[in-house]
Structure formats: C-alpha cells, structure tokens
Amino acid sequence: MSMYKQKVALDLDGVIWDLVVPWINQYNILFNDDKQLEDITEYKLSNTLVKATSQELDEILLNNDFWKNVLPFKYAVEYLEKLNNEFDLYIVTKTDYRLFEIKVNRILHLFPFIQPYQIVCLHNKQLFNADWFVDDCIDNLVGGNFNKIILDAPYNRDTEYNWYRAYNLKDVYNIIKYGDNN
Ligand SMILES: [Mg+2]
Numbered sequence: 001m002s003m004y005k006q007k008v009a010l011d012l013d014g015v016i017w018d019l020v021v022p023w024i025n026q027y028n029i030l031f032n033d034d035k036q037l038e039d040i041t042e043y044k045l046s047n048t049l050v051k052a053t054s055q056e057l058d059e060i061l062l063n064n065d066f067w068k069n070v071l072p073f074k075y076a077v078e079y080l081e082k083l084n085n086e087f088d089l090y091i092v093t094k095t096d097y098r099l100f101e102i103k104v105n106r107i108l109h110l111f112p113f114i115q116p117y118q119i120v121c122l123h124n125k126q127l128f129n130a131d132w133f134v135d136d137c138i139d140n141l142v143g144g145n146f147n148k149i150i151l152d153a154p155y156n157r158d159t160e161y162n163w164y165r166a167y168n169l170k171d172v173y174n175i176i177k178y179g180d181n182n
Pocket residue numbers: 011012013014015135136137
C-alpha cells in the first residue's frame with residue numbers, strides 16, 4: 001500500500017540558511033559601512049547596502065571562501081531532516097546559474113541526507129507544483145497554486161497577505177503537520 005506524501009518546497013536563502021547576515025558583514029568589511037539586519041526593510045539588498053553596486057554585491061557570493069560563513073538557521077538541521085523523512089521534499093532556489101553549483105555543494109555538505117535531485121533552480125517559483133511552498137520573499141508566493149508559508153524577515157512584515165507565518169523550520173514542520181505552529 002502506498003501513502004500519498006505531501007510535496008513540500010522550501011526556498012533556500014533566508015529559509016534554510018542565513019545568507020543575508022554574512023553578506024551584510026562582508027559588505028561592511030569591503031565597503032567600510034556599518035549596516036545591520038534590521039536595516040534591511042526591502043527584499044532588494046542594493047537598496048540598503050548603497051555603497052556597493054548590485055553587481056559588486058553579487059560578486060561577494062561568487063567567492064568560494066565566503067560560503068564557509070553561511071550556516072543553517074536554528075532548528076534547520078533537525079527539522080529539515082524531519083521534513084525530508086516525512087514529506088516529499090524539494091529545495092527550490094531562484095539562483096544565478098554561476099552560483100547554483102556552489103550552493104548545491106554547500107547544501108550536500110551541511111545536510112548530507114539531501115540528494116542532489118531534490119535541489120531545483122527555478123526563477124518563476126509559481127511554476128512549481130507542490131502542496132506547500134515556504135519562502136521569505138513575498139513575490140515568490142503570490143499567485144502560486146500551493147499553500148503558502150512566509151518565513152519571517154524584516155523585509156516581509158509589511159504585507160496584505162494573510163498567509164501562515166513561520167519563524168524557523170520547526171514552525172514550518174508544525175504548520176504542515178498539525179496546522180499551527182504551537
Ligand atoms: Mg529566500
């Protein structure tokens with residue numbers, strides 16, 4: 001007997017691991033600034049990290065050494081494994097093709113229970129067919145034919161949408177499994 005497993009799609013940056021804090025830190029070092037996470041109230045970083053061009057910000061990520069500073073959020077290792085065991089799990093990331101291989105290698109290192117076929121590079125996330133989609137970017141969820149969970153961040157709090165809101169992957173797991181995050 002086979003049982004249907006719900007298909008769960010998770011965004012990567014800002015959902016599974018913290019990219020933005022090491023990115024800001026490296027920007028502060030290179031461009032002699034003093035920005036903090038709470039300063040980032042818009043999704044587009046170059047609107048806040050104004051001493052760098054958006055191309056210069058992208059180049060920070062193309063340096064392999066940068067990625068050792070990119071680490072899982074609290075609960076991410078334990079609850080990504082639980083989600084992977086209990087659901088049909090995919091990591092769906094809107095990533096520059098030059099960065100995709102770097103990110104896949106980092107995921108496989110940090111989360112050895114994830115298989116490469118579960119990692120998808122997709123720029124229009126609404127194309128993905130899933131029961132649930134978790135993202136920190138409002139625009140990636142709008143119009144998608146899936147249940148939506150926004151992963152809380154300073155740049156997504158000002159929204160008209162009444163979606164589930166999670167603060168970590170433990171919340172995500174509890175919302176999908178039990179319908180709430182308590
Ligand atoms: Mg994201």
